[in-house]
Amino acid sequence: MNTEEFKNRVIPFAGKLYPMMRQFLKGDEDTKDALQDLMLKLWNKRGELETVRNVDAYIVTMAKNHCLDTLKKKKILSLDETNLKIPEVPAPDTGVENREKIERIHKVIDSLPEKYREVIRYRDIDGFSFTEITALTGMEEPHLRVILSRSRMKVREELVKIYNYEQGTTRKITQEVL
């Protein structure tokens, strides 16, 4: 893999890795540093990347391990990976009401079972494909879709409970699916 191929194939992946790595490392600066180190590691392993069957999953797994190594080095927290929760990222341009809604959604997702939280996070926040999530979680795609569906429904349910949205099409759809 030459420099151009690497820039076209691997570097754009940084956008997907960033939110996931920030969940591990919390701060933006640490995340950026770790991401740069990871990219350098990947560059040094570019020969190996050509032989890997699923490059995306390989990169994601490497990113995850890199975060755990960074945490281990920094001894920030006990490395119980399963207890990782989504750190709240302040929303830009929002008023009090929007901020409150974001906090609510955050709490709802945090209250989901670990498996559900993980899947909804990977798909809706990080934007991973189902293939990548399968590689990350070990769950098969149909199972992932079921979990994702339940998680999304749960979030919607909680939002509808809290806020008085206008009775429109979305509510009917949810009821239908339920």
Added chain:
Amino acid sequence: MSKVQQEKLLRKFYNGETTAEEEIRLKQEIGNSDECSPEKDYFGYTAAQGAIPHSLEQDITQFLDKNIREKKLTMRRILSLVSVAASLLIIFSITHWIKETKSRKMEDNFFLMEQALFQVSETLKPEIQEDMVVLWVDNNVEIIIN
């Protein structure tokens, strides 16, 4: 996108059946609408959580370029050091070889001269005759009677 299409996509979304492209389309549609909905709030939340620094890719590219350049420079420095060391070694070996050859040549010449002198001395040495009587032999004097 019509309301019906949106409804259809939302149904797919809540069933976990949407593709990445469909989700992008849905997020755009709902995000642009003025209508308040749980989906609009949820998509706003995911966008905020998934936000990445504006110049992330550019920064990473610059970081990588800098590192690759530094690595190349280091390699070039190491290579030049190795070539200097190799040149010095070659010069030292040649000098040593020349010295060795010279000294061996001198030794050979000395040996040849020694052999020649020995042969001359052997030639000049008088033969011992049977009727000769050696009267006296000393470190300095030899008295012989025929």
